[in-house]
Amino acid sequence: MKAGPPSNLLRLQLQPPPPPSPAAEVSSLTTLILASQNPQTLAQTLHCPTIQWTPHLVNSILKRLWNHGPKALQFFTLLSRHPSYTHHPSSFDHAVDISARLRDFRSIWSLVSRMRSARIGPSPRTFAIITERYAAAGKPHRAVRVFLSMQEYGCFQDLHSFNTILDVLCKSRRVEMAYNLFKALKGRFKADCVTYNVMVNGWCLIKRTPKALEMMKEMVERGLSPNLTTFNIMLKGYFRAGQLNEAWDFFLQMKKRDFEVDVVTYTTIIHGFGVAGEINRARNVFDRMINDGVLPSVATYNALIQVLCKKDSVENAVLVFEEMVKKGYVPNATTYNVVIRGLCHAGEMGRAMEFMRRMKDEEECEPNVQTYNVLIRYFCEGGEIEKGLELFQKMGSGDCLPNLDTYNVLISAMFVRKKSEDMVVAGKLLIEMVDRGFLPRKITFNLVLNGLLLTGNQGFAKEILRLQSRFGRTPRQFKP
Template identity: 30%
Template structure:
């Protein structure tokens, strides 16, 4: 008696209805929320993102246009929500056209232009992003470290070191000091380009710049050190330096350390890290278990460990296998000759409408052919023919 749904519950239901493409029912709930005074900025953001996700661009803009009739003020913050929604769905040109109409009666701010810089970079149109910075200056806004870091990351995604450092030099010359995100981006670029010494030299730049490393920086550093054979240094970062500097581990930290230890075939140490993870506030996910499973399948006499991990994944953690996990398991089972389990998992994948990779189909086809399982050969052949 007297119970009323909370603001959080209303927002969650709007999000779920939008996610399920139940747009009409979502609208009904939004109207009810508006009448009862539950419509907030968070609700508006969820409605816009779900409409954009359903590719109903005109509805997104129409919803924004009607906000005043719903008692909401159309200000810079709400305009930025609209532009950010369109840009994240890679409709940057639509966002740009909308902005040109709105800017005459809603003043933009620096964040407005950062939205466009990020949007243009996300569709690989960095020249437009650089032009946006000039437009930003023309209206009296100074580019921030975030603005420049977005451009640097875009060039890093193209593995364009020269351009990335050109932007870095420009921002430093303008008195815009790089932050830890900028340095992490550059370190990862060097690692991707297999310039590992240069990647590790970024650590010295971070120290000389007085930047405080964060979790993402340390995660990248642990991975680079581990992949370059400097396992003891990676362990020192994980066990000592992060704690010493007050930087918390996250799920990715544990996953990275487990992956590195598996890479060096130190499965017992990897299991120890897994136990540490379980005792922390970070819950293992599928990415946690995949390198362990891959390693255990490659080693002999580790069947007990494989069964223990699978029990952990399915029974204790209630995790559903994804494409990568199915692939790891089926390939591993084929290597150890357990074709019965491999075909069961293959069937499960198909039932769940998860498309197996071509390599998985070919490997399983070869194994069942060798065992004269002709009915299953035909099944795989029919599946690949129609997929």
């Protein structure tokens, strides 16, 4: 009897399995790293010749592991011993950034030394990361010293690195410090339009618009012409300071001078009026923008949707969202998060979850940590703590790890019902957040400690106390 053609099932069995998609490979490797309890076994897996390591793959995994710093650095270290793969400078920069997030400054400089020994850095980007993290940790003077000592590590300062340190200081609200550095070194680095724009933005961030105007005046006196970016920064500064009339007059002056205002200009005005509660003016500017031949961007729609959610109604925001989609715009994570937050605030948790599911259907718009945090917060505040915990469990898969805010929201929620078992959950969450490299505040430690003591969990309270003492945050008295 002649054999017939192989069945579809057999044909599939005979063919080699297709290689995993890049996203699937990142997800599976991240999950494997998170689940691993034995460094030696994990090292053997990572050194397996079937895994084709590339800088893109490594960096993608490090980004996924951002909110689990110890695991991220363990992965980086184990892969450093790979027999045939060598870390790219960009991967070192990610490791430096993660170490800085953990405030492990000793590891930062160890990584910098390794880069220098391997002759692959450090680069200006490496120092930009370090200075930003020092400033974020409340150490701006150290950030400046790092900038000034770059040449000691074979990386010389230039105009770009000068602009970067000024921007770092300004965004951390250390504008006076940035201004003093600017005055001292602007001649040496030949300050350009970017330098002045950074300083204008700095003064605007702390609502000192007269000082920002002084910078614009100095800019012109030095023969530099303010550009559209300068004017947009100044416009945003007026709105930030609550100077709505000045902002509108400034915009009219831009138009009068035949300045080609762009989508950023209109988006700034729409958001500024909306935040101030001037919804009709915001809508009128949106219409005027289209009449002037300037097409709105996704950011423009995000600004309008956000102000409608906050100052008008979430229903009108959803209408704008649907209008945006019909016109062919692809909403991003910010768009979805703004709508989800608005629906949650209105008590429409079911519809908020629908938007999250809709978000998952988008190929390039997965729910991020902000999406989960908003939903968890509102579920917990509404007394549906189990639903909040259920969402939290889904985050642990590796696709979107919880951050510090996630843990703080859940720990606080455990004290609503004042149940003994909820206090135990709070204690476990506290231990987990520490294991993942987050440093709880003293008030969080004490809250959990007192909750355990009051509900008769003395044994667990002692364990939390030992954990707390590791960070020098031990309470003055402890009565078991």
